[in-house]
Amino acid sequence: MVDGPQLSNSLRRGTLEFCVLAMVEQEDLYSTEIVRYFGVEKQLSTSEGTIYPMLSRLRRSGLLGSKWIESANGPPRRYYHLTPAGKTALENFRHEWVEFRKAVDRMVRTENDD
Amino acid sequence: MTDKLDDLVEKYLHDVDSRLKGVTKSQRDELLLDLRAHIGQLRMDEGADSEAEIRNILDRLGDSETVAASARQEAGVTDEDTADGGSRVKQIVIWSLVALVALAAIIYFFFFSLTTSDSAVGATNSAVGATLATPLWTK
Numbered sequence: 001m002v003d004g005p006q007l008s009n010s011l012r013r014g015t016l017e018f019c020v021l022a023m024v025e026q027e028d029l030y031s032t033e034i035v036r037y038f039g040v041e042k043q044l045s046t047s048e049g050t051i052y053p054m055l056s057r058l059r060r061s062g063l064l065g066s067k068w069i070e071s072a073n074g075p076p077r078r079y080y081h082l083t084p085a086g087k088t089a090l091e092n093f094r095h096e097w098v099e100f101r102k103a104v105d106r107m108v109r110t111e112n113d114d
Numbered sequence: 115m116t117d118k119l120d121d122l123v124e125k126y127l128h129d130v131d132s133r134l135k136g137v138t139k140s141q142r143d144e145l146l147l148d149l150r151a152h153i154g155q156l157r158m159d160e161g162a163d164s165e166a167e168i169r170n171i172l173d174r175l176g177d178s179e180t181v182a183a184s185a186r187q188e189a190g191v192t193d194e195d196t197a198d199g200g201s202r203v204k205q206i207v208i209w210s211l212v213a214l215v216a217l218a219a220i221i222y223f224f225f226f227s228l229t230t231s232d233s234a235v236g237a238t239n240s241a242v243g244a245t246l247a248t249p250l251w252t253k
Contacts, residue, residue, distance in 0.1 A: 030155075048152070049175035053187070056145065074154065077155065
């Protein structure tokens with residue numbers, strides 16, 4: 001039996017990274033800003049510390065770039081930006097996600113739900 | 115007081131690090147650097163200068179095993195790699211023994227096939243060969 005928390009964990013896996021890519025599509029963000037945005041979306045929020053290994057993987061796979069920038073009033077911040085490969089991956093996901101969502105909606109009969 | 119708060123943070127980071135078996139050194143260092151920057155940033159943003167406030171920041175990060183588990187997963191380290199260092203060693207020992215027994219059996223057969231007096235050889239050989247004392251073709 002898959003309960004609430006476990007279900008949303010499974011749903012987050014595989015989708016959260018694209019939320020990160022979308023966050024930095026328009027503007028570069030530093031990591032605690034990314035963490036904070038997830039905190040606002042209750043369905044997506046997770047232990048803050050688990051975001052960092054994901055960011056690390058996205059950097060290693062070339063979807064995100066990052067650079068450390070000195071801050072005037074505090075520790076240096078690592079700013080993230082979307083690479084061309086990340087942009088492509090995000091576009092692919094957008095297409096896939098819409099088709100995927102439609103298919104699941106048909107199967108579990110939630111077409112007309114909000 | 116500041117020292118005590120720093121100790122709290124260092125202990126947390128150390129706990130995470132100690133659970134990162136199988137993750138490369140550079141990835142471990144990177145994660146610790148990120149976590150350290152995160153904690154430093156929030157301490158400043160929230161003006162956290164009490165033990166309770168620091169603990170709150172660490173709690174939101176997640177317990178050390180949760181963070182380390184996600185790092186191991188993202189780094190492609192399987193649970194079998196980390197579950198128990200001893201289990202792999204144990205497997206190697208078991209398979210070595212199996213190979214040794216098989217080798218002994220082969221040598222025994224080879225030796226046995228060159229002799230004609232099967233009863234004498236069978237009787238004087240070790241337990242390993244004992245079960246093989248009567249080859250199928252003699253039945």
